[in-house]
Amino acid sequence: MKGIEVNNVSKSFGDSLALKQVSLKFEPKKIYGLLGRNGAGKSTLLNIITNRLFPDNGEVTIEGLTSIENDEAQNKVYMMSEKNLYPNAMTCKEAFKWSKMFYQDFDLTYATKISNQFGLDISKKVKTLSTGFSTIFKIVIALSVNTPYVLFDEPVLGLDANHREMFYKLLIEKYSDTSFTAIISTHLIEEVSMILENVIIIKNGEILIEDSCETLLKSGYTVSGTTKQIDDFILGKEVIGIDTLGGLKTATVIGNIDKNKVPAGLEITGLDLQKFFIKLTNEE
């Protein structure tokens, strides 16, 4: 059994239910986006997969193996998280060597090479790194471990535009070379959307959408025109969001449209993932 399967997983913290009977599957060799607003349950889910949290109910299997207290299963997964789990006195270089003890396929040469590209001084102590370079340090490890599944929890936190660009490029390059499964949890959706093959949208601990990015973007469109035109046009259609600007209106509509049957004066554009996400996860 390939892939990571999450079956009926629930988790609560005190009174609040962080995950509600979540079931989903991560297939091998794909790039996933795990999208959700702050507190939606993204990190909880990733922490359960990597055995840092125990679910109240349900189970996770990694290539058919139970994920709980199971080294064989956990050795297939690496998670880059916000927390820095390395001893303070350790230099980046030592941390790379240390990682190799846990992950046999860790590529030291590659780690050194991309550290240079990022401008990360690997003789520095991990704890002395700035926010940005601390993230870079974690990215370098995540891209060098060579496990079949790599989980990125907010991978571009504190990175400037150049470094984010570099990360996306290295990720695609690595993925093209070794085709691992990457799961990217982020709320910077616009930047990452074209890299994703599949998208999972999570809201209040429940899975709202689990689909390929392409299907998702084809599932609807936005239409703009005058308020009257739009009100007439959207009658009887499934509308997930409306923006009004003076006498103009833009509606986000689910469904297909025949371009030749659009009334004159209306403008149709494609969905973009970020807007779609915002409309779906808005609390109103």
Place this chain on the structure above:
Amino acid sequence: MQINFEDERPIFVQIAEGIEDAILTGGFVENGQIPSITELSINYRINPATALKGISILVDEGIIFKKRGVGMFVTPGSVSRVKDKRKKLFFDHYIKNLVAESQKLGITKEEILNMVERGYEE
């Protein structure tokens, strides 16, 4: 070749059309090699599956051919092939939009024809 993420055309279609454009303008020559899937996806920061889908359209149409283990190349005769294909699409892509926009602006058919004349003179 530019990818416009806000374009309503899917990214893989834009990739295919971008390569066709490059073939028309001589950016890629017949029998010449085109970038690999990896190079395309890294360059445009898109998922390799998307790049592959775009290239597959061109392979299916015979515009691009693959040499196993070597790479992908422009099929001889592709320039005229792409031209023929684009001519067929010219009416849908340009003329229909032209008519729609001119109706919105209240431009008459005669005015359009005059503008076309002027376009050739300038």
